[in-house]
Amino acid sequence: MAASGGTGHRVRWRRGRVTATGRTWGDALELTVEVPQDGAVRALAHPSVVGTPQVGDEVLLNTTAWAQRLGTGGYALVVAVPDRLPPDPEVAGHLVKARYTGLQVTVQGVDEQDTPHHRTIADADDVDGMPVVVADLHSALPAVLAGVHAESRELRVAYVMTDGGALPAAFSRTLDALAGTLAGVVTTGQAFGGDLEAVSVHTGLLAARHVLHADVTVVTQGPGNLGTGTPWGFSGVAAGDACNAVTVLGGLPVGALRISDADPRPRHRGVSHHSLTAFGRVALGGVTLVAPLGLSPELAGQVEEDLAGQPERNPVVWVDTQGLDDALAASPVTLSTMGRGLAEERAYFLAAAAAGRYAARSVRPA
Numbered sequence: 293m294a295a296s297g298g299t300g301h302r303v304r305w306r307r308g309r310v311t312a313t314g315r316t317w318g319d320a321l322e323l324t325v326e327v328p329q330d331g332a333v334r335a336l337a338h339p340s341v342v343g344t345p346q347v348g349d350e351v352l353l354n355t356t357a358w359a360q361r362l363g364t365g366g367y368a369l370v371v372a373v374p375d376r377l378p379p380d381p382e383v384a385g386h387l388v389k390a391r392y393t394g395l396q397v398t399v400q401g402v403d404e405q406d407t408p409h410h411r412t413i414a415d416a417d418d419v420d421g422m423p424v425v426v427a428d429l430h431s432a433l434p435a436v437l438a439g440v441h442a443e444s445r446e447l448r449v450a451y452v453m454t455d456g457g458a459l460p461a462a463f464s465r466t467l468d469a470l471a472g473t474l475a476g477v478v479t480t481g482q483a484f485g486g487d488l489e490a491v492s493v494h495t496g497l498l499a500a501r502h503v504l505h506a507d508v509t510v511v512t513q514g515p516g517n518l519g520t521g522t523p524w525g526f527s528g529v530a531a532g533d534a535c536n537a538v539t540v541l542g543g544l545p546v547g548a549l550r551i552s553d554a555d556p557r558p559r560h561r562g563v564s565h566h567s568l569t570a571f572g573r574v575a576l577g578g579v580t581l582v583a584p585l586g587l588s589p590e591l592a593g594q595v596e597e598d599l600a601g602q603p604e605r606n607p608v609v610w611v612d613t614q615g616l617d618d619a620l621a622a623s624p625v626t627l628s629t630m631g632r633g634l635a636e637e638r639a640y641f642l643a644a645a646a647a648g649r650y651a652a653r654s655v656r657p658a
Contacts, residue, residue, distance in 0.1 A: 307352055307353070321344065327355070387404060389482050401490060402489060427547075439645030447508055448506050452510070456527035466515070475504045494540070547571045552564065554639075577605070579606055580650070617642070
């Protein structure tokens with residue numbers, strides 16, 4: 293049987309001219325680009341990768357996701373400013389991420405030999421029982437953080453970003469807004485652009501604990517989620533693998549359930565099949581599943597029914613949510629998931645905050 297894929301074209305290329313610059317955050321710059329075939333196009337550049345486009349510059353764009361009107365990925369992405377290339381990088385590291393693509397980057401990994409942290413990571417074998425909240429979607433991160441800090445403002449929270457969604461951490465406006473609140477960001481796998489870079493989720497967790505000195509860590513994919521409507525075809529399945537990494541390293545895996553009574557898709561109502569699959573079938577070492585009190589009686593009953601089939605290794609804990617609505621409302625990030633905000637998806641964000649509260653309560657005394 294012939295291999296699928298072949299050598300057909302996979303990228304929708306366009307040239308255009310920058311007519312306006314827009315918002316900036318971290319290593320991200322919004323642009324308006326006039327493209328002959330498409331008109332005015334909303335585009336995004338990462339200056340550390342392609343340089344800083346200016347009004348009047350001709351830019352080369354990848355418009356594949358933009359043309360499909362994808363949600364999170366709905367930008368045209370600047371691939372190059374061909375007439376004004378940036379200077380050569382001065383990077384000491386040799387970790388290559390987005391490997392063997394046209395935009396591979398070189399970063400210095402916390403776990404490679406020529407860093408001050410190499411000995412620390414090489415000697416570390418566990419995370420000292422650290423609670424680690426694992427969630428399916430990037431949108432859970434600020435809600436988990438709100439739950440942790442509703443319990444204790446003194447706890448240091450790190451974020452380990454996996455490569456199931458966006459690869460550049462700078463794509464996330466959430467991380468830009470949380471920059472003064474998180475102990476740090478560790479980008480793992482093919483993801484890049486965090487405060488620390490790591491080869492694997494395992495070394496990312498070790499870095500969170502032993503370099504960033506986190507009391508609690510949150511693990512999610514970057515912005516965006518790949519799903520196909522099939523039982524196993526979604527990028528969030530890696531949440532189960534992350535739980536296994538936490539278990540191997542002697543941490544406490546805590547599952548932030550994806551709960552909804554607003555999602556129009558039946559497979560995501562109650563407890564999403566994403567959570568049931570990733571935690572129930574992939575996380576073989578077990579994970580504590582946190583359900584929030586304070587849901588409507590109908591939704592609470594549905595959640596209880598959905599979780600009844602979880603294996604014994606996954607204890608279900610119902611956590612009080614007093615004060616969490618206020619904590620969520622006060623988040624420095626505008627909470628949004630699948631285009632729905634806190635008012636529409638209260639249950640989703642409340643579940644993530646409850647997981648954060650449980651993790652905070654599980655921190656071992658120093």
